[in-house]
Amino acid sequence: MKTLPLKTCWLLFFVGCIFSAFAQVRLDKPNIIIILADDLGWGDLGFHGSEIKTPNLDQLAKEGVILSRFYTAPVCSPTRAGLMTGRYPNRFGLRETVIPPWSEFGVDTAERFLPVFLKDAGYQNRVALGKWHLGHAQRVYLPLQRGFTKFYGHYNGAIDYFTHLREGELDWHDNEKTSTDKGYSTDLVSDKAVEVIQNAGDKPFFMYVAYNAPHTPLQAKPEDLKAYGYSTEKPTDRQIYATMVTSMDRGIGRILSSLKAMKKDQNTIVLFFSDNGANVSGGGSSGELKGHKFQEWDGGVRAAAIVKWPAKLKGGTKTEQVMGYVDILPTLIGITGAPSKNHKPFDGVDMSPVLLGKQSQINRSLYLGYGSLISSPWKIVLANNGNPAMKLTEPALFNIIEDPAEKHNIKKSKPEVFKQLLNLTKSFDSIKPEMAVAPYDKGRKGFKAPKDWLIKN
Numbered sequence: 001m002k003t004l005p006l007k008t009c010w011l012l013f014f015v016g017c018i019f020s021a022f023a024q025v026r027l028d029k030p031n032i033i034i035i036l037a038d039d040l041g042w043g044d045l046g047f048h049g050s051e052i053k054t055p056n057l058d059q060l061a062k063e064g065v066i067l068s069r070f071y072t073a074p075v076c077s078p079t080r081a082g083l084m085t086g087r088y089p090n091r092f093g094l095r096e097t098v099i100p101p102w103s104e105f106g107v108d109t110a111e112r113f114l115p116v117f118l119k120d121a122g123y124q125n126r127v128a129l130g131k132w133h134l135g136h137a138q139r140v141y142l143p144l145q146r147g148f149t150k151f152y153g154h155y156n157g158a159i160d161y162f163t164h165l166r167e168g169e170l171d172w173h174d175n176e177k178t179s180t181d182k183g184y185s186t187d188l189v190s191d192k193a194v195e196v197i198q199n200a201g202d203k204p205f206f207m208y209v210a211y212n213a214p215h216t217p218l219q220a221k222p223e224d225l226k227a228y229g230y231s232t233e234k235p236t237d238r239q240i241y242a243t244m245v246t247s248m249d250r251g252i253g254r255i256l257s258s259l260k261a262m263k264k265d266q267n268t269i270v271l272f273f274s275d276n277g278a279n280v281s282g283g284g285s286s287g288e289l290k291g292h293k294f295q296e297w298d299g300g301v302r303a304a305a306i307v308k309w310p311a312k313l314k315g316g317t318k319t320e321q322v323m324g325y326v327d328i329l330p331t332l333i334g335i336t337g338a339p340s341k342n343h344k345p346f347d348g349v350d351m352s353p354v355l356l357g358k359q360s361q362i363n364r365s366l367y368l369g370y371g372s373l374i375s376s377p378w379k380i381v382l383a384n385n386g387n388p389a390m391k392l393t394e395p396a397l398f399n400i401i402e403d404p405a406e407k408h409n410i411k412k413s414k415p416e417v418f419k420q421l422l423n424l425t426k427s428f429d430s431i432k433p434e435m436a437v438a439p440y441d442k443g444r445k446g447f448k449a450p451k452d453w454l455i456k457n
Contacts, residue, residue: 041278043287056253064308086329093436106135115147121338190251241283
């Protein structure tokens with residue numbers, strides 16, 4: 001056998017090391033699962049003192065990192081849009097309302113969505129399950145056109161949990177084809193999430209699990225009501241709501257169990273949060289916080305949130321770092337090394353240095369929308385140009401650490417802080433997009449949904 005020259009051997013060894021390192025980097029890319037609840041209130045989780053049974057989320061909170069100051073928009077479509085783009089949704093016309101069934105609006109296709117960035121990072125399997133709510137009038141607004149490789153769920157909000165109807169038509173889809181799968185929508189989403197995990201193979205995957213629970217209509221399975229000890233004939237709204245939350249929690253437990261069974265739990269990032277605060281007229285509770293959905297009081301925009309990643313994050317901890325929905329995309333870019341070129345400037349900030357323990361805190365001013373902004377420990381809420389649902393007669397400044405219930409306006413005692421935050425808030429409020437979603441009821445009269453919500457154009 002001919003012996004290779006020593007120089008050649010060293011070269012081959014060096015090249016082998018490079019390829020080995022590259023393979024290791026690919027192998028170590030984490031799976032990513034984002035689980036989004038719909039209208040879940042701060043006071044509706046066991047680890048926040050609720051009577052509602054959420055054992056799996058309680059366990060996730062024990063094992064993961066509680067993001068105790070995680071903020072969203074006060075309504076659903078804006079939060080989902082900010083999550084997908086890393087940008088404040090008023091930049092592309094979403095701030096005050098959601099995208100209703102009769103709307104022609106969709107998130108601007110010039111906005112680059114999260115799965116597109118992850119595709120460039122090597123994530124071949126990118127799945128969206130459950131509620132979309134980011135535009136459906138044209139195919140260009142649908143999940144498969146925005147970077148996902150698989151979609152299973154519904155385009156609109158507030159579908160019927162059993163029939164999957166919205167506006168009299170079946171809104172349940174497998175990719176862009178009608179799905180006639182039968183069952184409670186929360187269970188179907190959980191079933192598909194488990195299936196994705198079981199079939200994922202060795203390559204890293206990204207899965208966005210957007211439950212429609214516990215959003216109205218208030219609908220629970222009779223057997224779940226019985227298991228709670230509630231009447232199946234005349235349960236209260238709160239009882240139905242509680243049962244819906246527990247059903248979602250059970251589905252989340254199945255997702256976490258599947259990760260463990262497939263030996264994927266250690267290197268999977270699981271992020272859970274709600275898209276906004278409680279709908280108190282729909283059975284939800286803001287707990288100790290002031291306000292509710294549709295408002296920028298903390299009860300409307302401070303979401304219960306947890307992240308778990310055993311391979312990298314120290315579990316059983318809590319962070320007081322101000323962060324929010326627009327920070328998710330930049331943070332995942334920081335973790336995965338996804339190329340971040342050719343995109344519009346992010347409003348979000350990469351929070352991975354704090355989560356990974358490399359930095360104790362990041363100074364963060366987070367715009368909450370509609371005349372409100374938080375900049376630890378301060379929060380400003382405006383009256384003029386602010387949200388009319390807040391019913392403010394004068395602008396307010398709060399020390400949210402000392403006054404989490406937002407009872408004491410300290411604007412007069414902190415004039416310099418107020419002035420600084422006022423100017424910053426006004427700069428965000430003044431953003432004027434080229435187009436914006438119309439008021440919620442515009443176009444509703446006489447609207448007829450397309451057959452089976454099939455979008456062909």
